[in-house]
Amino acid sequence: IRGSLPLLDGGYLYRPEFSRYDVEGKKWIIEGVGVEPDIFQDNDPGKEFAGEDEQLNKAIEVILEELKTQEKTIPSPPPYPER
Structure with missing residues (x-):
């Protein structure tokens, strides 16, 4: 990456x-298909140009809803080191 x-x-x-060949030298090793998103949200180019990011807004909406509905657990601290 440059x-x-x-x-x-x-x-x-x-x-x-930059890319490279596979071990057999028969095909390029490139990114291919990335990670499929859990939630699909298009960005309207006009709104994006105006500074409104619909994908970011949807992510914030989903996270705030998850914070309301998911159980909150605080993990126990690890044991103190012996000195």
Whole structure:
């Protein structure tokens, strides 16, 4: 993965540029299919341009609902080390 020149807002874009063959040398090893999302939420380009991120808003909505409904457990601390 190689970085690019900085973007106007100070961010960077990193993109994969290199790949390799499999052990037999018959096909490229590339990313292929990534992780399927649990929740599908499209981003409207107009809203995104206006600064509204529908995917982020949906993620926050889901997390806040899970915080209300999931049981909260605090793990016990590990034993103190012997010195």
